[in-house]
Amino acid sequence: MATHYRIDGLQYANWSEKVFRQMREGAVDAVHVTIAYHENFRETVSQVERWNRYFERFPELIFKGLSGSDVALARKTNRTAIFFGFQNPSPIEDDIGLVEICHTLGARFMQLTYNNQSLLATGCYEKEDTGLTRMGREVVAEMNRVGLVVDMSHSAERSTLEAIEHSSRPIAITHANPGSWHPALRNKSDTVLKALAQTGGMLGVSLYPHHLKGKNDCTLESFCQMVADTVELMGAGHVGIGSDLCQDQPDSVVEWMRVGRWTKKIDYGEGSVSDAGFPPMPDWFEDNRHFGNIEAGLRAVGLSEQDVAGVMGNNWMRFYEENFQAAAKPVAESAVA
């Protein structure tokens, strides 16, 4: 029987031994973790240093993941492989050479925008979406070359469609849901989801309450039926989980995510004055120990065993195996042969 991997396409917890142990209790083989929201290059390096210390302290629980084979190694050694990603291109500043540097340091996903206009593309909260910028087109090509995946989770529609078209390799939307199910600004149109799937891309369905129909009152059945409908829309190989779990974070962190250093005012993002902090999670998905609930829920809405395995991790596994390495270098290979 083929291995059934369990992979989470995005988390941003307040990391601790407790959270790492919950990953093991939940049998999570790999997690893509956010290590930068608005951090510049040097600040991002400090985040890598922080993770290096976690890897040194908890080698029996976690290690740094770089390739699909590391997910298999994680399964084999009862650990969780941690893959780094950025929710903003701020770590590369205005320097295209930092794309390869960040990949060498372990980054495997980079959003071209958070909610605002970036040097590369337009975020989903801007009024006007002008698509990929001049630098954006160059950086996407460089990301394709080195094996850093374009993530358009927080980008606006036109920018997302242009990234899908311009990228020579599949891209990802690591954490979002279909807007047709719940019309949040961060959720995606059927047009985007179909274009994503047609080019081999992946959607990670999100458990962040602002992305859920009914927010934290959303039922497991409603969520799983949405997943089944999305599998129907995109095809079985293109849907995974991207929980957006922000466990144990103080509300000050949601403020850093939304406000960074770009305004002196408060921006509530998907929240509001009366709902400013992290929203409570639905009771059927509170932390890494609850992935089994989703797996059972997907079976209950009638998804086939193969599709359940695909959504729970095997689709991300295939995507990781194909998209984290440098593009083939004909010269070096012919030299070896």
Place this chain on the structure above:
Amino acid sequence: MATHYRIDGLQYANWSEKVFRQMREGAVDAVHVTIAYHENFRETVSQVERWNRYFERFPELIFKGLSGSDVALARKTNRTAIFFGFQNPSPIEDDIGLVEICHTLGARFMQLTYNNQSLLATGCYEKEDTGLTRMGREVVAEMNRVGLVVDMSHSAERSTLEAIEHSSRPIAITHANPGSWHPALRNKSDTVLKALAQTGGMLGVSLYPHHLKGKNDCTLESFCQMVADTVELMGAGHVGIGSDLCQDQPDSVVEWMRVGRWTKKIDYGEGSVSDAGFPPMPDWFEDNRHFGNIEAGLRAVGLSEQDVAGVMGNNWMRFYEENFQAAAKPVAESAVA
């Protein structure tokens, strides 16, 4: 027959396609290149970016070396593996976490000092040598852990002996000669050379004219006899080449090497007012095409074939194979087993 590798333990040329082609003409399988003298972390990253562009432009000539097996790959594919090193700990600034970051980016050697006192140890031009500092002891242990080799080429005697003693893995003096042959401030005492060898360390003999008896008038025979005598002193497995070739550099670069940003005056280092720039090389070693002259010279002074092969590259090869990887991690290994 065992492969005879050809490895240069240190160069700092004005890099160009011409120099890379000369490496191939000289059949040099691997070169340890200096990428930082006084550069801080961000400036060092820019140097890695610059090399990444060389690797992208000249993949049929060079590639980034990370391990001993890359030297074998270089031989197999008729290319030169380029290994990064720092002649100063300036790239790690005051942040021990940058040791692992720099290793991840490819650094495999780091001098604890250039000529001056550093945060870690004392350079060979200081009046007083106080040995390893508090941070120096911590950084050596961290370098041992991740597989970044301690290089004491420009360090003072006591600091060098303390580094040899404190380091749990062999260290290197990548480019220097015995002071008993030519008493330059940068050359090393027999005490240091013997302690280095007894702990499995390596000396790379230097072709930099200020390190040679008679400077650029030094004969090939005198140089090769010195090598044979050093093999006698240290044992056959502990001597390699570290040419310190600074080919095609303008004199402004020797000023950066010596002065950095630490003084507003001019410091002549091993030179003098009347001899301020790069000294001319001996005519039997002007660039990478001349390694064959040294090999022939070593045979002419009576070194055995095995010892010639060791000095020309096989000793560095063994050292690279044993010292560039992280120290064994018992937990992860037992988890795999």
